[in-house]
Amino acid sequence: MRHYFIDRERADDEFFSFHDSIQGMELVIHSASDIFSKSMIDAGTRTLIDTVVENEKIAPSMRVLDLACGYGIIGICMSKIFGCETMMCDINSTAVDLAKINASENDCSKISAVVSDGLDNIDGTFDYIISNPPIKVGKEVLYKILDATISHLNPSGKLYLVIRKDHGMQSVREHLASIFGNCSIVRRNKGYYILSCTKE
Ligand SMILES: C[S@@+](CC[C@H](N)C(=O)[O-])C[C@H]1O[C@@H](n2cnc3c(N)ncnc32)[C@H](O)[C@@H]1O
Helix, strand or coil, rough: CCCCCCCCCCCCHHEEEEEEEEEEEEEEEEEEEECCCCCCHHHHHHHHHHHHHHCCCCCCCEEEEEEEECHHHHHHEEEHCCCCEEEEEEEHHHHHHHHHHHHHHCCCCCCEEEEECCCCCCCCHHHEEEEEECCCCHHHHHHHHCCHCCCCCCEECCCCCCHHHHHHHHHHHHHHHHHCCCCCEEEEEECEEEEEECCC
């Protein structure tokens, strides 16, 4: 499957779709061979989405950012479950194209996606920033991305992250606590930790 607005010199068989269910919803996800968790929703991402849905009441008037969105599963779930205004962003333009297609084909509204290195192309502020962030980029880039989140949150806005304990969870937690003045472990599940910081 090759979508008309994925403007790439790439073979057709690099693009495919799969079905998965989350939060009682059956979704079709368009994906590609070089996209994170290309053929199933990642277990850490799933724990993150479940935790946000259980812990938060996000009003339709609120704004949510899915930071480093991949094919857009976090943003799509937030949009469908809460009906909130949702933005998705990723440095990978193929991921952003897929996120747009997936949002449209899964009947999301008030949702958009942009290419952005971290939050560099993101305007405005959000009530929630939710992310399964890139770890492989290294600490310097990761911290640059995370450091920018606080200025893109509204007062009382929250950052939610998933990170594995063995991918530096403790040092990321300490770093975020030094920026936000708080960082809680909201859930642990099979090595995945859900961290949450509130802009005070
Ligand atoms: C762990 S994946 C998560 C993808 C998706 N949110 C999910 O849970 O399936 C991290 C994502 O970060 C993106 N990424 C890497 N470096 C980035 C950067 N500097 N700015 C924004 N996104 C970046 C990658 O393209 C990748 O899609």
